[in-house]
Amino acid sequence: MFPVVEERRDYITLALPPLQQQQQQQQKTTTTTSSSSSLLTTIRSWRRRWKQLPRLLRVVLGMVVTAAVVGLIYLTTHTPPSEPPSHLNALSPMENNLTPPPLPPLPPHLPGEREKETQAEESLRRDDHKHQPLLSGQEGADQIVPPPGLPQKRSGRQEAVVAAMKHAWKGYKTYAWGHDHLKPVSRSRNDWLRLGLTLVDALDTLWIMDLKEEFSEAREWISTQLNFNLNQDVNLFETTIRVLGGLLSTYHLTKEQLFLDKAVDLGDRLVAGFNSGSGVPFADVNLYSRRASKPRWGPDSSTSEVTTLQLEFRDLSRVTGKPIYEEKASFVSEHIHKLPKTDGLVPIFINAQTGQWRSHSTITLGARGDSYYEYLLKQWIQTGRTLDYLRDDYNQSVTGMEKHLASHTHPSRLLFFGELHGSTKNFVNKMDELTCYLPGTLALGTHYGMPKHHMDLAQQLMYTCVQTWLRQPTHLAPEITYFNIQPSPNNEDFYVKANDAHYLLRPETIESLWYLYHLTGNTTYQDWGWQLFQGIERYCRVDNGYTSIGNVRSATDTKQKDKMESFFLGETLKYLYLLFMEDQSAFSVDKWVFNTEAHPLPIYNN
Ligand code: DMJ
Numbered sequence: 393m394f395p396v397v398e399e400r401r402d403y404i405t406l407a408l409p410p411l412q413q414q415q416q417q418q419q420k421t422t423t424t425t426s427s428s429s430s431l432l433t434t435i436r437s438w439r440r441r442w443k444q445l446p447r448l449l450r451v452v453l454g455m456v457v458t459a460a461v462v463g464l465i466y467l468t469t470h471t472p473p474s475e476p477p478s479h480l481n482a483l484s485p486m487e488n489n490l491t492p493p494p495l496p497p498l499p500p501h502l503p504g505e506r507e508k509e510t511q512a513e514e515s516l517r518r519d520d521h522k523h524q525p526l527l528s529g530q531e532g533a534d535q536i537v538p539p540p541g542l543p544q545k546r547s548g549r550q551e552a553v554v555a556a557m558k559h560a561w562k563g564y565k566t567y568a569w570g571h572d573h574l575k576p577v578s579r580s581r582n583d584w585l586r587l588g589l590t591l592v593d594a595l596d597t598l599w600i601m602d603l604k605e606e607f608s609e610a611r612e613w614i615s616t617q618l619n620f621n622l623n624q625d626v627n628l629f630e631t632t633i634r635v636l637g638g639l640l641s642t643y644h645l646t647k648e649q650l651f652l653d654k655a656v657d658l659g660d661r662l663v664a665g666f667n668s669g670s671g672v673p674f675a676d677v678n679l680y681s682r683r684a685s686k687p688r689w690g691p692d693s694s695t696s697e698v699t700t701l702q703l704e705f706r707d708l709s710r711v712t713g714k715p716i717y718e719e720k721a722s723f724v725s726e727h728i729h730k731l732p733k734t735d736g737l738v739p740i741f742i743n744a745q746t747g748q749w750r751s752h753s754t755i756t757l758g759a760r761g762d763s764y765y766e767y768l769l770k771q772w773i774q775t776g777r778t779l780d781y782l783r784d785d786y787n788q789s790v791t792g793m794e795k796h797l798a799s800h801t802h803p804s805r806l807l808f809f810g811e812l813h814g815s816t817k818n819f820v821n822k823m824d825e826l827t828c829y830l831p832g833t834l835a836l837g838t839h840y841g842m843p844k845h846h847m848d849l850a851q852q853l854m855y856t857c858v859q860t861w862l863r864q865p866t867h868l869a870p871e872i873t874y875f876n877i878q879p880s881p882n883n884e885d886f887y888v889k890a891n892d893a894h895y896l897l898r899p900e901t902i903e904s905l906w907y908l909y910h911l912t913g914n915t916t917y918q919d920w921g922w923q924l925f926q927g928i929e930r931y932c933r934v935d936n937g938y939t940s941i942g943n944v945r946s947a948t949d950t951k952q953k954d955k956m957e958s959f960f961l962g963e964t965l966k967y968l969y970l971l972f973m974e975d976q977s978a979f980s981v982d983k984w985v986f987n988t989e990a991h992p993l994p995i996y997n998n
Contacts, residue, residue, distance in 0.1 A: 549922055549972035554601050557965050560956060561606050563937030564590050570617055576937030577954040585626045588618060593634045593962030595642040596991055601969055615650055620658050623680040628665040628673055629697035633989040634958060636704045641991035652711060659708045659717055666720040670747025671727060672698050692741040692750050698724055700763040700988050702771050707993045729781050735792030736785060738764055752815035758824025763988045765789050766833050773840060774985045776997035790846060801875045801885040806859060807852040808875045821875045828857035828900040832907030836981060839911050854908055857901045858920045865947040867927030868895040888945060896940045897932060899963035906971045921971045963990035
């Protein structure tokens with residue numbers, strides 16, 4: 393067990409000593425008696441004066457008072473509501489209300505859920521527990537049937553999300569076409585990878601939302617302008633999850649060879665990133681020279697980055713029949729499987745030349761650690777549940793999370809997962825918004841037969857994540873939240889430091905809401921998602937798109953950051969759309985596995 397920075401105390405009982413209680417009671421009684429006797433005297437004197445007035449005057453006064461009361465009642469019940477901001481006009485008054493109704497706590501288990509878990513566990517125990525041929529090996533891509541029933545009739549909430557997507561797209565098209573990111577406030581653009589990042593990340597969202605015109609103009613740009621022959625260092629992880637993942641998923645959805653050709657061209661360049669002393673990839677790769685290098689900021693690669701390439705590279709191998717991509721990426725997972733861990737938990741840095749941990753680095757489920765855990769489970773699912781070491785590592789890591797990172801707040805006992813810092817591995821009571829992908833992953837795991845109590849963890853953490861949004865005046869979550877595990881002066885569960893108060897249009901909480909709704913059918917998750925979406929609409933929407941903000945702690949001073957991240961279109965709006973979809977069968981988690989950037993890829997049977 394590691395030492396903790398803050399002592400964990402669950403309950404403090406505030407009981408007054410009996411004597412003090414009695415004294416207070418007596419004081420209360422004396423005060424009440426004297427104030428009620430003076431009230432009686434006043435009433436009697438007014439009654440005397442009233443009776444001394446002439447009878448006619450008393451009748452007239454009575455009528456005037458009655459008319460005033462009736463008028464007051466009419467006015468208070470017939471005042472029209474104040475105007476909502478113009479961009480919310482399309483929504484109904486009920487939907488425009490930003491004040492959250494009290495949210496019912498979710499039952500630990502919902503109807504039907506236990507049966508589902510039992511069925512999944514039983515199917516896992518069977519000898520032939522492999523997934524039935526959703527796809528078989530390399531010929532798989534041709535067998536994928538697009539999600540049934542698309543386009544579907546949209547719900548009202550989906551229409552609102554589609555309107556948001558159109559607004560974001562219009563701003564991007566007008567001011568940043570073909571560039572990585574839109575700067576909606578200054579009506580300009582920003583380049584990072586020089587790959588038309590927003591356009592590629594948004595492709596499958598446009599297709600899923602059936603935005604034909606927008607999809608076809610994006611397709612045209614991919615066909616005529618997207619060029620990977622660039623003398624440009626790109627981050628291997630970001631380019632893989634956003635661009636390679638986006639192209640592959642669009643290929644699977646549309647069956648258009650164009651997207652696969654582009655994915656292969658990119659994959660052939662990115663695969664050079666694995667050329668290191670250990671096979672663990674470097675952080676960066678030059679797309680033209682195909683030379684890999686360590687990041688400018690330090691000697692090591694991030695653990696989450698080197699372990700979050702495998703779904704995409706494996707898929708590329710399966711659809712092309714070229715094993716090289718999968719071999720390179722799978723080797724990294726196998727290598728990391730053999731490295732020492734803290735009850736399944738891993739440090740956030742690894743050296744690409746030696747293949748060893750930077751052992752004094754932090755353990756966290758947030759930045760640089762997060763998707764390592766996510767891809768353990770998702771790779772196992774992608775391969776038809778055949779690579780059991782991944783499932784075992786995943787299960788062990790959840791045990792480690794519970795043992796070393798789980799804690800509860802004071803006073804509301806909200807579950808959160810903290811971090812272990814430095815070589816001493818001291819517990820620190822902070823959690824990134826990024827960690828809010830975890831409820832979704834835990835829920836997905838229980839659907840595939842992981843221990844039932846993982847679902848309890850998922851539901852509890854989901855509630856905490858939603859609270860980090862709804863307890864801010866903007867209804868938007870900060871990048872980092874600190875949790876009080878002892879009583880604090882203001883008796884609040886958590887607080888936010890000024891430097892951590894930004895919201896970057898991130899999707900993780902919404903992503904988890906989709907998984908929990910998809911797997912339980914509990915519409916409270918949809919209602920929560922709707923409230924978060926309204927925070928985005930009210931505080932991030934600007935004339936020419938959506939902007940990240942620097943301060944979620946103030947509804948009047950949000951400090952717009954003038955940047956629309958590509959994942960807002962690739963992930964946030966896609967998960968909102970899926971969350972509000974009435975027929976959840978189109979993107980069933982039995983058929984699709986979503987990469988960490990929300991790009992759906994098919995599940996294979998091996
Ligand atoms: C996305 O690029 C991916 O979800 C990644 O795994 C980490 N987070 C960002 C969005 O917040």
